[in-house]
Amino acid sequence: MTARDTIIIGGGHNGLVCATVLAKSGQKVTLVEANQALGGMAAECEFHPGFKTSLAQTLYAMPQSLISELDLCAHGLEISTESLPLVALSPSGAHQTVAARSLNGNKESDIKAYPQYAAMLSKFAGALAPFWERTMPRVGATGLSDLMTFGKLGLKLRMLGKQDMLEFLRVATLPMRDLLDEYFEDDVLKAALCWDALAGSQLAPRSPNQAVLTLLNRRSGKDGGQHAIPKDGMVGLIRALERAAIQAGVTIRTDCPVRSVQVAGDENGQRCTGVELANGEILYSERVVSSADPQTTFLKLVGAAHLEVEFTNRIRRLRTKGYVARVHLALSALPRFEGLDSPSGRLIIAPTMDTIEFAWDAAKYGELPDEPVMEVLIPSLHAPSIAPQGQHVLTANVMYVPHDLKSGWTPEKRDAFLAIIMDKLEAYAPGIRDLVLASELLTPADLAAQYHVTDGHWHHCEPAIDQLLMMRPTYEAAQYATPITGLYLCGAGCHPAGDVSGNPGRNAAKEILS
Numbered sequence: 319m320t321a322r323d324t325i326i327i328g329g330g331h332n333g334l335v336c337a338t339v340l341a342k343s344g345q346k347v348t349l350v351e352a353n354q355a356l357g358g359m360a361a362e363c364e365f366h367p368g369f370k371t372s373l374a375q376t377l378y379a380m381p382q383s384l385i386s387e388l389d390l391c392a393h394g395l396e397i398s399t400e401s402l403p404l405v406a407l408s409p410s411g412a413h414q415t416v417a418a419r420s421l422n423g424n425k426e427s428d429i430k431a432y433p434q435y436a437a438m439l440s441k442f443a444g445a446l447a448p449f450w451e452r453t454m455p456r457v458g459a460t461g462l463s464d465l466m467t468f469g470k471l472g473l474k475l476r477m478l479g480k481q482d483m484l485e486f487l488r489v490a491t492l493p494m495r496d497l498l499d500e501y502f503e504d505d506v507l508k509a510a511l512c513w514d515a516l517a518g519s520q521l522a523p524r525s526p527n528q529a530v531l532t533l534l535n536r537r538s539g540k541d542g543g544q545h546a547i548p549k550d551g552m553v554g555l556i557r558a559l560e561r562a563a564i565q566a567g568v569t570i571r572t573d574c575p576v577r578s579v580q581v582a583g584d585e586n587g588q589r590c591t592g593v594e595l596a597n598g599e600i601l602y603s604e605r606v607v608s609s610a611d612p613q614t615t616f617l618k619l620v621g622a623a624h625l626e627v628e629f630t631n632r633i634r635r636l637r638t639k640g641y642v643a644r645v646h647l648a649l650s651a652l653p654r655f656e657g658l659d660s661p662s663g664r665l666i667i668a669p670t671m672d673t674i675e676f677a678w679d680a681a682k683y684g685e686l687p688d689e690p691v692m693e694v695l696i697p698s699l700h701a702p703s704i705a706p707q708g709q710h711v712l713t714a715n716v717m718y719v720p721h722d723l724k725s726g727w728t729p730e731k732r733d734a735f736l737a738i739i740m741d742k743l744e745a746y747a748p749g750i751r752d753l754v755l756a757s758e759l760l761t762p763a764d765l766a767a768q769y770h771v772t773d774g775h776w777h778h779c780e781p782a783i784d785q786l787l788m789m790r791p792t793y794e795a796a797q798y799a800t801p802i803t804g805l806y807l808c809g810a811g812c813h814p815a816g817d818v819s820g821n822p823g824r825n826a827a828k829e830i831l832s
């Protein structure tokens with residue numbers, strides 16, 4: 319029997335971060351990943367010979383403090399691009415480009431308003447930033463460190479000044495539509511500016527609650543949340559994380575699915591004793607940290623027999639349905655988007671906020687949108703190694719594609735929907751169809767199967783106001799510890815939620831070490 323302090327389930331980026339922080343503090347850590355490749359939803363996959371990509375492609379949410387703490391640049395992380403601009407594609411060809419602090423827009427009033435909007439977001443994102451990087455206090459907690467977290471949050475907001483603090487409280491739960499209507503006039507621009515608040519969630523522009531909070535969370539990563547692509551693509555980050563883990567002494571086993579978390583019970587309650595692998599091997603450890611999503615962790619790996627009924631019900635009721643489908647195209651050459659010198663930014667196809675809203679309406683009822691909305695990227699422009707020379711990879715995150723299609727997903731439905739998406743792309747990039755060497759559409763159900771994530775959700779479970787902060791994923795497991803002694807969570811289903819930030823992984827490790 320190997321003496322080990324901790325087993326980490328899942329080698330997504332959060333599992334790797336958690337493992338490395340623990341190992342750097344002297345723990346003996348074994349990480350087991352079900353897939354062959356490390357990285358989870360940020361893992362590299364080859365979808366056509368010579369054409370590679372990963373679901374997560376742009377780095378925006380990871381704080382500089384984590385990159386420095388794990389010394390990721392020394393382990394080979396290189397951010398090869400300048401920040402990627404957001405491009406609001408217009409059906410008329412009058413596209414607009416949004417950079418960190420400036421807008422190349424169509425309306426004078428919008429160009430003037432944009433720096434004020436960006437400054438407002440930066441100010442509020444800065445005030446909230448420390449809270450994504452620490453454990454949220456337990457509801458009703460009275461311990462000194464919990465009270466200090468509350469106190470610091472209050473102080474941070476108070477330090478904004480009275481006027482800004484009131485404005486923050488007003489803005490934080492506004493629907494994105496109301497916020498954008500206050501600042502801007504142009505419909506295409508407003509639709510594009512919604513994207514980063516909504517991507518991956520079950521929300522639309524008119525939805526109240528947490529969209530603005532998600533946007534502020536995303537803007538608190540390195541360089542104010544500007545999107546960049548690592549050298550060689552997101553795999554560049556994953557390789558650096560793997561090297562950091564190995565150097566810290568983590569034992570990594572891939573192609574190694576965990577079948578169950580081993581739990582023993584006595585009069586003192588339930589505690590974990592290790593994991594059983596799919597091949598029947600048992601790995602022993604009194605501490606297991608799962609970066610699998612909460613439903614996988616508790617319902618599949620632990621099992622309801624070891625959990626209280628009320629807790630099991632809360633986990634079962636988590637909203638987990640993915641709303642994002644992914645399109646991959648292998649292209650024989652760079653497509654030409656009419657009206658753009660180069661398609662090198664993040665291109666948003668959503669002509670109005672209502673188009674987004676209508677797509678959401680359809681998805682709510684299990685239907686496909688008539689007019690799909692999407693974020694298009696050509697990552698091979700920034701990471702040439704992911705496609706053969708002169709050829710390109712195009713990806714599209716298509717929002718509001720239901721996991722549970724009412725009429726059921728069939729190969730014919732998939733082909734028909736891909737044809738609608740291709741029509742949309744063809745409208746903006748005439749001739750793109752002729753460049754396609756291979757294509758694939760991954761529905762949320764496909765993502766669930768390939769990446770072992772319940773219902774294929776971008777954040778493992780919806781970052782809704784009732785599943786956020788000290789209630790993420792639910793209040794008995796929101797401080798990374800769970801009702802089973804020795805079992806912790808460290809993935810996107812924990813505070814502060816998904817995206818490639820590493821915050822859940824690092825926060826969980828710090829909580830374990832505290």
Ligand SMILES: Cc1cc2nc3c(=O)[nH]c(=O)nc-3n(C[C@H](O)[C@H](O)[C@H](O)COP(=O)(O)OP(=O)(O)OC[C@H]3O[C@@H](n4cnc5c(N)ncnc54)[C@H](O)[C@@H]3O)c2cc1C
Pocket residue numbers: 327328329330331332333350351352353356357358359360373374375376377378379518574575576577609610611614619642643644715765769770771774775776777778808809810811815816817818819
């Ligand atoms: C289409 C799409 C595009 C996205 N684009 C971006 C983007 O550009 N930038 C960004 O920041 N974020 C993006 N995201 C979100 C981001 O990818 C995720 O939020 C993030 O990768 C979650 O990381 P994680 O480590 O918590 O979990 P995961 O990446 O899901 O990793 C969990 C790991 O656990 C493993 N696992 C599960 N069960 C078991 C088991 N029983 N035994 C062993 N291993 C197991 C899985 O195989 C997986 O490797 C995107 C998501 C989607 C769906």
